[in-house]
Structures are given as structure tokens and as C-alpha cells.
Amino acid sequence: MADLTSTFAGIKSPNPFWLASAPPTDKAYNVERAFEAGWGGVVWKTVGEDPPIVNVNGPRYAALLSQDRRVIGFNNIELISDRPLQVNLDEMRRVKRDWPDRAVLASLMVPCTENDWRDILRKVEDTGCDGVELNFGCPHGMSERGMGSAVGQVPEYIEMVARWCKQHTKLPVIVKLTPNITDIRFPARAARKGGADAVSLVNTLNSIMGVDLERMTMLPSTDGRGSHGGYCGFAIKPIALNMVSEIARDKETRGMPISGIGGITTWRDAAEFIALGAGNVQVCTAAMVYGFKIIKDLTDGLANFMDAQGYRTIADFHGKAVGTITDWQNLNLNHVEKAVINQDLCIQCGRCHVVCEDTAHQAIATTLNGKRHFEVKDEECVGCNLCVSICPVSDCITMRALKPGEIDTRTGLKATGKYANWTTHPNNPMRKEAEIP
Amino acid sequence: MNGKGDGIKAGRLTADEYAKNFSDSHAPLNRVQALIEADRCYYCYDAPCIKACPTGIDIPTFIQRIAQENVRGAARAILEENILGGMCARVCPTEVLCEQACVRNTNEDKPVEIGLLQRFATDGYFARPGAPLFTRAPATGRRAAVVGAGPAGLSFAHRLAMLGHDVVLFDANPKPGGLNEYGLATYKTVDGFAQKEIDWLLSIGGIEVRCNQALGRDVVLDDLVRDYDAVFLGMGLAGVNALGVAEPQATGLRDAVRFIAELRQARDFSKVPIGRKVVVIGGGMTAVDAAVQSKKLGAEDVTIVYRRGEAAMSASDYEQDWAKRCGVTIKHWAAPKEVLAEGGQVRGVRFAYTRSDNGKLVETGESFTMPADVVFKAIGQTYEAAAAGAAIALKSGRIVTDGDGRTSHAKVWAGGDCTYGGRDLTVEAVEHGKRAAISVHKEIQHG
Numbered sequence: 001m002a003d004l005t006s007t008f009a010g011i012k013s014p015n016p017f018w019l020a021s022a023p024p025t026d027k028a029y030n031v032e033r034a035f036e037a038g039w040g041g042v043v044w045k046t047v048g049e050d051p052p053i054v055n056v057n058g059p060r061y062a063a064l065l066s067q068d069r070r071v072i073g074f075n076n077i078e079l080i081s082d083r084p085l086q087v088n089l090d091e092m093r094r095v096k097r098d099w100p101d102r103a104v105l106a107s108l109m110v111p112c113t114e115n116d117w118r119d120i121l122r123k124v125e126d127t128g129c130d131g132v133e134l135n136f137g138c139p140h141g142m143s144e145r146g147m148g149s150a151v152g153q154v155p156e157y158i159e160m161v162a163r164w165c166k167q168h169t170k171l172p173v174i175v176k177l178t179p180n181i182t183d184i185r186f187p188a189r190a191a192r193k194g195g196a197d198a199v200s201l202v203n204t205l206n207s208i209m210g211v212d213l214e215r216m217t218m219l220p221s222t223d224g225r226g227s228h229g230g231y232c233g234f235a236i237k238p239i240a241l242n243m244v245s246e247i248a249r250d251k252e253t254r255g256m257p258i259s260g261i262g263g264i265t266t267w268r269d270a271a272e273f274i275a276l277g278a279g280n281v282q283v284c285t286a287a288m289v290y291g292f293k294i295i296k297d298l299t300d301g302l303a304n305f306m307d308a309q310g311y312r313t314i315a316d317f318h319g320k321a322v323g324t325i326t327d328w329q330n331l332n333l334n335h336v337e338k339a340v341i342n343q344d345l346c347i348q349c350g351r352c353h354v355v356c357e358d359t360a361h362q363a364i365a366t367t368l369n370g371k372r373h374f375e376v377k378d379e380e381c382v383g384c385n386l387c388v389s390i391c392p393v394s395d396c397i398t399m400r401a402l403k404p405g406e407i408d409t410r411t412g413l414k415a416t417g418k419y420a421n422w423t424t425h426p427n428n429p430m431r432k433e434a435e436i437p
Numbered sequence: 438m439n440g441k442g443d444g445i446k447a448g449r450l451t452a453d454e455y456a457k458n459f460s461d462s463h464a465p466l467n468r469v470q471a472l473i474e475a476d477r478c479y480y481c482y483d484a485p486c487i488k489a490c491p492t493g494i495d496i497p498t499f500i501q502r503i504a505q506e507n508v509r510g511a512a513r514a515i516l517e518e519n520i521l522g523g524m525c526a527r528v529c530p531t532e533v534l535c536e537q538a539c540v541r542n543t544n545e546d547k548p549v550e551i552g553l554l555q556r557f558a559t560d561g562y563f564a565r566p567g568a569p570l571f572t573r574a575p576a577t578g579r580r581a582a583v584v585g586a587g588p589a590g591l592s593f594a595h596r597l598a599m600l601g602h603d604v605v606l607f608d609a610n611p612k613p614g615g616l617n618e619y620g621l622a623t624y625k626t627v628d629g630f631a632q633k634e635i636d637w638l639l640s641i642g643g644i645e646v647r648c649n650q651a652l653g654r655d656v657v658l659d660d661l662v663r664d665y666d667a668v669f670l671g672m673g674l675a676g677v678n679a680l681g682v683a684e685p686q687a688t689g690l691r692d693a694v695r696f697i698a699e700l701r702q703a704r705d706f707s708k709v710p711i712g713r714k715v716v717v718i719g720g721g722m723t724a725v726d727a728a729v730q731s732k733k734l735g736a737e738d739v740t741i742v743y744r745r746g747e748a749a750m751s752a753s754d755y756e757q758d759w760a761k762r763c764g765v766t767i768k769h770w771a772a773p774k775e776v777l778a779e780g781g782q783v784r785g786v787r788f789a790y791t792r793s794d795n796g797k798l799v800e801t802g803e804s805f806t807m808p809a810d811v812v813f814k815a816i817g818q819t820y821e822a823a824a825a826g827a828a829i830a831l832k833s834g835r836i837v838t839d840g841d842g843r844t845s846h847a848k849v850w851a852g853g854d855c856t857y858g859g860r861d862l863t864v865e866a867v868e869h870g871k872r873a874a875i876s877v878h879k880e881i882q883h884g
Contacts, residue, residue, distance in 0.1 A: 067472050067504055068473045068476055347544060350484075351479060351482055366482075372483075
């Protein structure tokens with residue numbers, strides 16, 4: 001039976017699912033409901049110095065929807081907690097006392113002076129919470145005031161603040177990173193240099209959700225004007241997975257605990273983050289779309305997956321797929337795949353043909369003996385996976401690797417089964433001599 | 438009120454029951470439903486549904502436009518191929534046309550609701566038509582005559598008017614529309630849709646409608662051929678097949694098509710009389726429409742009797758199911774032998790049991806009698822060839838045409854049910870009219 005208990009940067013929780021610092025963790029009422037539902041921990045919505053910030057009273061959220069209004073992506077312009085600091089601290093203390101087995105972390109955001117950080121850390125530590133997360137990610141509003149992603153975009157600031165925090169608290173310090181940068185490894189390295197215990201990522205991406213074309217106004221707008229928000233939800237999962245994996249495989253940050261965040265909606269998403277190096281995961285948008293009850297599906301699905309795969313603990317598959325990520329130049333150029341259409345599953349929509357014909361390699365025929373029939377032309381197929389990607393029937397089109405000895409009818413070359421990459425390829429002007437095995 | 442009384446009576450139901458029974462039989466999609474349904478379309482390449490549509494509507498395109506909330510564009514995609522796309526959305530047997538071809542059937546047995554989406558687009562457009570979708574090419578000074586303002590004639594007239602020619606439409610009935618106005622079950626086209634659609638169609642201009650003008654009575658083909666650059670015949674099927682047994686002069690023995698037409702023109706259904714026990718003889722759409730509407734008028738027992746089995750019925754499975762859901766009994770393998778009448782009133786029908794003997798229909802020798810106050814004949818209609826005269830060649834009693842609708846007469850084209858071949862569908866008639874117009878245009882544009 002799978003053991004879902006989690007220890008992340010020394011913080012224990014009954015499962016690896018925390019609610020991310022966001023509206024769902026705004027106050028005791030929400031957090032208690034979350035704990036009743038079964039969430040392993042919460043990162044309390046970011047607190048700052050008094051007087052509290054002020055939020056807009058018009059739309060704070062907007063969604064990118066599918067045709068039947070499923071939320072694909074989500075955006076917000078809400079700022080950090082708009083409640084007095086002491087109210088938040090009192091509630092945190094009470095909730096942690098009442099739910100000792102759950103993780104309660106405080107997310108913090110104050111101006112970039114050592115005194116400010118020291119003061120808030122002292123107050124937060126006093127609540128009995130399990131750790132702090134430094135909000136260097138929030139990309140809207142607070143960043144205009146030199147906080148949030150304005151800090152996260154400058155590695156030197158990250159390192160500096162992380163160092164202050166480690167000096168002024170015994171609590172584990174997690175640095176939350178913004179994805180609104182060019183290379184995620186630099187802020188992660190800075191966090192580590194500053195002594196942070198862990199990083200969490202990603203925060204939200206700068207975004208405008210759309211334009212009201214009748215009024216010619218950006219969306220969402222407050223009384224006719226809008227400001228970019230932070231984009232999150234299922235749509236950003238691939239971006240987050242990449243950033244998590246980059247930190248997991250970077251020499252300078254390898255081994256540093258990573259709390260994976262970004263579009264986690266199902267147990268499968270969570271498992272993927274863990275496989276690419278996340279020690280635990282944080283969820284926000286999925287809860288904001290469906291409510292806290294989803295935690296039951298997340299834990300049940302993850303436990304069943306682990307049981308099926310023979311993983312007893314999270315650690316058993318933590319980072320297990322990281323080693324499969326490499327630089328493009330290391331990919332095996334001798335590996336050849338061809339698309340195969342399962343005619344028993346094909347519903348004859350012909351989409352594979354038209355996209356291949358119009359936008360790829362003209363490798364799917366439309367007729368057989370005068371009848372509508374879609375078949376891959378191996379002699380044209382480059383194995384690009386476009387048809388697999390757009391086929392509306394799952395498993396109808398699959399990729400088949402040529403076995404050693406098989407001829408690639410496109411190139412006339414025989415598959416050797418031997419590995420060779422770009423670094424030694426004859427077309428590479430910078431090639432190295434192939435190593436003789 | 439005597440709801441269950443014997444004999445032929447009007448007013449068998451309450452006003453509410455009539456209103457409910459004759460409301461839209463297939464509720465239209467609302468916006469939310471349309472968007473969700475539109476999302477189911479896979480936007481197939483060379484889509485099978487397009488090929489299955491007799492008018493070749495680019496179905497994935499119009500559905501994609503619905504999904505993009507471009508209702509006007511969706512309506513354009515429909516109407517540019519099928520000018521009566523609004524009516525066809527209501528009456529097409531989509532289950533044997535576009536929806537049968539939908540690739541969704543393979544995994545789900547549930548095609549995209551193309552008919553309902555087409556209705557959503559066309560209804561949405563007609564509710565707010567805005568600027569005209571179609572305008573006329575510069576006037577050519579050429580004129581065509583159309584006999585029969587049904588779907589084929591209207592489609593022909595509109596396309597020819599678009600191409601810059603003038604058209605005069607002659608129709609024997611008081612209103613244009615043909616079967617759209619006189620021949621469909623009332624609950625398929627409520628709220629006067631047929632005339633609204635025709636008004637919109639005619640709004641392109643250049644089409645003059647002359648009603649109460651029957652060919653052979655008020656106008657003759659020779660004159661039309663002389664006076665116009667081209668003539669299109671789309672008179673449909675005015676004749677009704679006889680039962681093939683003695684038909685007594687008795688109240689209650691009626692042609693189903695007349696009953697259907699009467700209902701379409703009825704302003705108050707409580708004034709339309711119907712029997713307590715109704716027998717409909719036939720196996721097509723007309724039989725179903727007559728039977729179901731008898732039931733909806735309050736008839737207690739309604740039975741369709743067909744001489745062959747279920748598979749041979751020309752009414753689609755969907756129509757047969759609809760009849761059964763409406764409380765109609767369908768009895769197979771029985772042929773009428775004698776219409777029983779007493780005192781000038783129909784009392785029933787004696788049927789012979791039949792069976793198939795290597796495909797040939799034979800009677801078993803046994804028979805049964807079914808009591809009825811009303812017996813509807815719905816065993817097919819015929820083309821009345823005399824009106825057009827001997828100049829127009831026939832095959833199996835209908836006008837022979839080529840793929841462009843040309844008849845044996847160089848200046849005469851034809852389309853719709855009066856022509857040979859096809860399934861006698863509204864949507865086919867529209868296509869006939871469209872093709873013939875394009876052919877006529879090629880012929881007459883240069884004089």
C-alpha cells in the first residue's frame with residue numbers, strides 16, 4: 001500500500017499536496033475547509049506589512065475556456081492578503097495548533113530591506129508555522145512596488161534576501177520563483193547560494209486574457225482599463241515541468257528540494273512533476289475551478305498509480321524521469337520512427353492526412369482501392385508525431401521504431417541500432433570525431 | 438366535449454393539448470447547447486457529411502463558424518449551397534444523410550447533431566438578417582418561367598435571379614412553397630416558417646410569383662417556351678395512387694396528402710375532425726405524417742398498415758420510431774383487400790396477410806378486418822404528365838433529365854419529385870433547382 005506521507009525541506013505532511021499561496025488559502029475559514037477535505041498542507045496567502053494592500057473590486061480573475069467552458073488557463077490580478085497582518089498571524093497560529101499534522105507555511109512579501117524581513121520573520125515564527133515561502137513570483141501590482149517578481153527577476157536580490165532570511169529564522173526557507181525570466185536556473189542558483197532550503201515554482205506568467213471587441217477594452221478590465229495579470233492553470237503545466245526539470249538537472253542546484261507548481265489538475269500531473277524532480281506539489285487553479293474535494297481524487301489516483309508501479313513512497317519515483325532529459329545534441333539521430341494508423345480504430349476523419357499534406361511531409365494517403373482509407377506512406381514519413389498529436393481517437397495512430405536491419409524507405413538507409421548524435425554528424429561543421437566503441 | 442366519441446369528430450382535445458401536440462416536435466438548440474454540440478465536430482478532411490448532403494453544404498465549415506460565434510457566416514455557408522437550408526434543417530432525414538456519414542458514429546453511435554446545428558445557424562440568421570447575404574448580378578434582360586413554386590422551383594428561381602436573370606414563378610396553389618407549405622407535418626415547421634423563408638428568398642428581387650396558375654389550365658407549356666428564354670418544371674407529384682381495390686364513395690376514405698395539406702392550412706386544430714380509429718395504408722413519410730398527426734388530433738387508435746416488412750418501408754427508422762413514440766401502431770405484412778363502408782361511412786378495412794416469396798409479395802390466403810372511422814391512403818403520389826404534354830419525355834412516369842436537369846426539350850429543364858430518380862427529398866429538389874439554374878445560366882447568358 002502506497003505511503004503518501006511527505007517530508008519536504010524538513011516539513012512533514014500526510015500527503016505531498018499543498019495548496020499554493022493564493023486565494024484558496026486566504027484565511028482560516030478556507031484553510032480549515034481544505035484540511036477537512038484532506039489537503040496535506042497550505043502555503044498561507046502572502047502576508048506583508050501593514051497597512052494592508054487594497055484590491056480592486058471589479059474582476060480579479062479571467063479564464064481561457066474550451067468551447068464547453070472547461071477552464072484551460074486562468075489569470076488573476078489579485079494582490080497579496082488585504083487583511084491586517086495580525087489577523088493573519090492569529091489565524092495561522094490557531095489553525096496550526098488545531099491541525100498539527102498538516103503543513104502550514106507562511107508566504108511573505110515585504111520591501112527589500114533587511115529590517116523588514118527580520119521583523120516579519122520574527123512575527124511569523126511566533127505563530128508556530130512550519131516554514132516560510134518568499135514570494136518572489138507575483139508578477140502584477142506588487143512588482144510595480146519593487147516586490148514579488150521584481151525581486152525574482154534579479155538573482156542578486158534573491159540571494160541577498162534569502163541570506164537575510166536564513167540568518168533571521170530557524171524555519172525552512174523556500175524561495176518561490178517567477179517564470180517571467182529568460183533562464184530559470186539563474187534565480188534558482190541564487191536561491192541556493194543565499195542558503196535557501198528549497199525553491200517552489202512556477203508562479204504565474206504575465207498575461208492578458210483577451211480583448212472585449214465590442215468595447216475595444218482589454219480583459220479583464222476594471223472600469224474600462226486593465227493591467228496584465230498572472231497566468232496559471234492547466235495551460236502552463238508544460239512550461240512549469242520544463243523549469244522544474246531544468247533546476248533538477250542543473251549541476252549547481254541539483255538536489256535542492258523543489259516544490260512543483262503550475263497547472264497541476266490531476267494525480268497524473270502531480271506524478272509527472274515528482275518524476276521530473278519535484279519533492280512535493282502545490283495546487284491552486286484546480287481547486288479554484290472545482291473546490292477542495294479534488295484532493296481525494298489526487299491522493300487516490302496517486303496511491304493507485306504507486307501501487308500499480310510498485311512505488312512504496314514518493315521518494316521511490318522522485319526525479320526518476322530527470323535522467324531522460326538531455327540536450328538536443330545528444331539525441332540519437334539513428335533512431336527512426338514511423339507513424340502507424342490502426343485501421344480498426346480509425347474513424348476516417350482524415351485530419352491526419354490534411355495536416356500532414358498541408359503542413360508537414362505529405363506522408364498520409366487518402367484512398368485504398370478507390371475507397372476512403374488513410375495510411376501512412378513510410379517512404380515520406382519523418383516520424384514527426386503530428387498525426388499522433390492531432391488524431392481525435394486515442395491510440396489510433398502510434399509510432400513504431402524501426403528495428404535494427406530494417407530499411408528506412410524514406411532514406412534508403414538501414415537501421416543499425418547504433419547510437420549517433422549531432423556532435424559527430426558529418427553535417428555538423430563543429431563535429432567531433434566519433435568515439436570508437 | 439366528447440373526447441372518445443365514435444365516428445369523425447373535431448374538438449377531441451383541450452386547447453392546451455392541441456397547442457402542445459402541434460408545437461415544435463424537435464426543440465431547437467439554445468446557444469449553450471449549440472456551442473457544445475459544435476465542439477463535437479472534428480472538422481474532417483473532405484468530410485463524409487458533405488458528400489452525404491445532396492446540396493453539398495460545407496458542414497464542418499458552418500459548424501466551425503457556429504463554434505466561433507459567427508452565426509451569419511455559418512448561415513452563409515449553408516444558404517449559398519442550399520437556399521432552403523432553414524426548412525431542410527427541419528425536415529431532412531439527416532439520419533440517412535449527413536448524420537449517417539458522421540465519423541462520430543464509429544465510436545459513439547451518436548453523430549454530431551448537424552440538422553439541429555443547421556437550424557441554429559439559419560434561425561439565428563433569419564432572426565437578425567442584417568445586410569442581404571445574396572445580391573443580384575447586373576440584369577441580363579433574360580427571363581425564365583418556373584412551373585411549381587416548391588423547393589425545386591424556388592431554388593431554381595433564386596439562383597437564376599442571383600445570376601441576373603428575371604424569373605416568373607407559376608404555382609397552382611394559392612400560396613407558394615409546394616410541399617414546404619402544403620406537405621409537411623405541422624409540428625416540423627411551426628410559426629409560419631415556410632412563408633417567412635419564402636419571403637426572405639424572394640427578397641433578392643427579380644422573381645415574380647403568380648399563384649393559382651396551373652399548367653395546362655391557366656398556362657400552357659408552348660406559350661412559356663415561346664415567351665421565355667428557358668422553362669423549369671418543378672410541379673411535384675399531384676396525383677395520388679389508388680389502393681388497387683374498390684374504393685367506395687364513403688366519408689372517411691381520404692388521401693393522406695390532402696389531410697396533411699388541410700392541417701398545414703388550419704388556423705384552429707380543434708376544428709379539424711378526425712376519427713376515433715384511424716388506419717393509414719402505406720409505408721412512407723406521408724403515412725407517418727398522417728398517422729402521427731391523427732394521433733395528435735386525438736384519435737384513439739392509429740395504425741399504419743404496410744404490405745411489406747419494416748426494412749422495406751421508405752419512412753426512415755427515425756420516422757418509424759417517432760411514430761411509435763407518438764402512440765402509432767405499425768403493422769407489417771398486410772395488404773388492403775376491401776374498404777368496408779356502411780351508410781356512406783367507412784367502417785374498416787379487410788386486409789390480406791402477405792409474405793415475401795423470394796422477394797415477390799404474395800398473399801398468404803388469410804385475412805383480418807381492422808375497424809376504422811377514417812382510412813388514409815398514403816401509398817405514393819404520381820406525376821401528372823398530361824399538363825406538360827407529350828413534348829417532355831418520361832421514364833417510369835416521371836420526367837427524364839440529365840445531371841443538369843435538362844429534359845428532352847431544348848428549352849425546358851426540370852427538377853424535384855416530378856423527375857425520375859432520387860429519393861423525393863426536399864433537399865434533393867433544392868439541389869435540382871440549383872443545378873438547373875446554373876445550366877440555364879450557361880445556356881442563356883450570351884443570348
